[in-house]
Amino acid sequence: MKAVPKQTTMAIQSYKNQAHMLVKNYLLADPFLPYTSILCGILACKVVYDLTDLISSFYIKTYPGLTKIQRVDWNIRAISTTHAIFVSTLSLYFVFWSDLFSDPQLSGLTVFRSSTLSTFGLGVSLGYFFSDLAMTLWQYPALGGIEYVIHHILSGIAVAYSMFTGEAQLYTYMVLISEVTTPEIHLRWYLDTAGMKKSIAYLINGIVIFIGWLIARVLLFGYMFYHVYLHYDQVMKMHTFGYVLVFGVPSALGILNMMWFGKIIRGLVKTLAKRRSRTKEADTDN
Template identity: 65%
Template sequence: MLETKEMISFKSYQDQANMFVKDYILADSLIPYTSVIGGILACKLIYDLTQLIGTNYFKTYNSFSKIQRIEWNNRAISTIHSIFITAMSLYLVFCSDLFSDDQSTDPITVRSSSLSTFALGVSVGYFIADIAMIFWYFPSLGGYEYVVHHTLSLVAVAYSMLSGEGQLYTYMVLISETTTPGINLRWYLDVAGMKRSKAYLINGVVIFLAWMVARILLFVYMFYHVYLHFDQVEKMHIVGQILVIVVPMVLSVMNLVWFAKIVRGLRKTLAKRQ
């Protein structure tokens, strides 16, 4: 009898918790704000966990300078974010029916869902946390090019999250985050003294291929998609139109500049091994 009362009491608390999450935390009107806060808190949690794990399980970590340990933790945050947002972007762009031409008569430029808005909010939280760290430790965690990249990304993602406009193209651009784990791994191998290892060489080749696909060819495909649906893009607010066209163009130029550096670096690495 006592167990039955306890089960009923637990079920009551569980129902109240579920109702609170559904009606407040995940309510459509509150998703942008709760997801952004959740993204920022997740960054803090990952930072602390990375610091704890590094201190207790990696001897190399303890030999680093203060700024190297901070960058190690910061790159862990960007790696986890990139995995999350890449998975969400690939699903929403290529697997979900949300942006399919055959599933709705609404223009693709104004389609959104609770899931797509939530994922963008988490990404906004990450960009806020990361750019705050970049400014706080400037220029140790990145120079002006990182400030420009993160500022443009933050504005574009935040606008798409709040307005619901252009989410398809925002996710297409966010797929480029798939290159981040490779870039971070390259830094980890470097500071660990493994620059001459086979893993470092393989990582360089993977970065080259991933960058070419995710940050060069995919952007070409995105611009082609915008061209095919330009009549729908024109129906967006002027701010949305600018963010859909101008921001990816600026990021494309930056991607090409960085790609040239990747090619030069890979060529030097291969030349040293001949």
């Protein structure tokens, strides 16, 4: 086996150094970081969409039989699920485990703290909201009604403001924890589309959605407002627009969450009632 020429090795190392400088001085530099992260989020959405379409065509028997809009919805839900896993994991880390917002020895007020990672994460999330909102409006109302559009617009504005200004990133991540319920919601749709609405998996998924929604989209919102109350002296020092967002966006999203929670409860009760009725009929036949 021939050894790699020294000149080739030096050339490769030179390219590596140039790439490292490009990433460090431009792509991840503070002035460019938000735009880089947004672009990464949009590109990630495109990659997940194409991979989902390719994999589903080969391995999901029911996928080729779906209508065009159902296949688009199928692939978009895969994007949403991927984003939810990413952003909810990052949010849980920053809110409950990271010292960025909890360490009293760090300089600066809590509402003004940020880091390269926290800003990058918000940018990726913003890229997703842009992409998903664009697809929703393009296929409106097949992929979601007006409440879905309002949710994405409000979320996008809040995330963008927090990312570009560095204000209230803690509260933004608190709200984004609610995305932990998204994979279960999409799994319910997948089970229904696959004709498994009467399966035990569908019932268990409904119970998990109820519990997850109660914790992440009802109780956690209450905790967020309690945290704002405890740190109100800091919140008052934010810019007026940021102050309005801290109270306005979570309140509006909280109302939407309660509306959807009511639908979840009614759906779960209906499913349990049907299963109880089928069980009684089976016992009677026996």
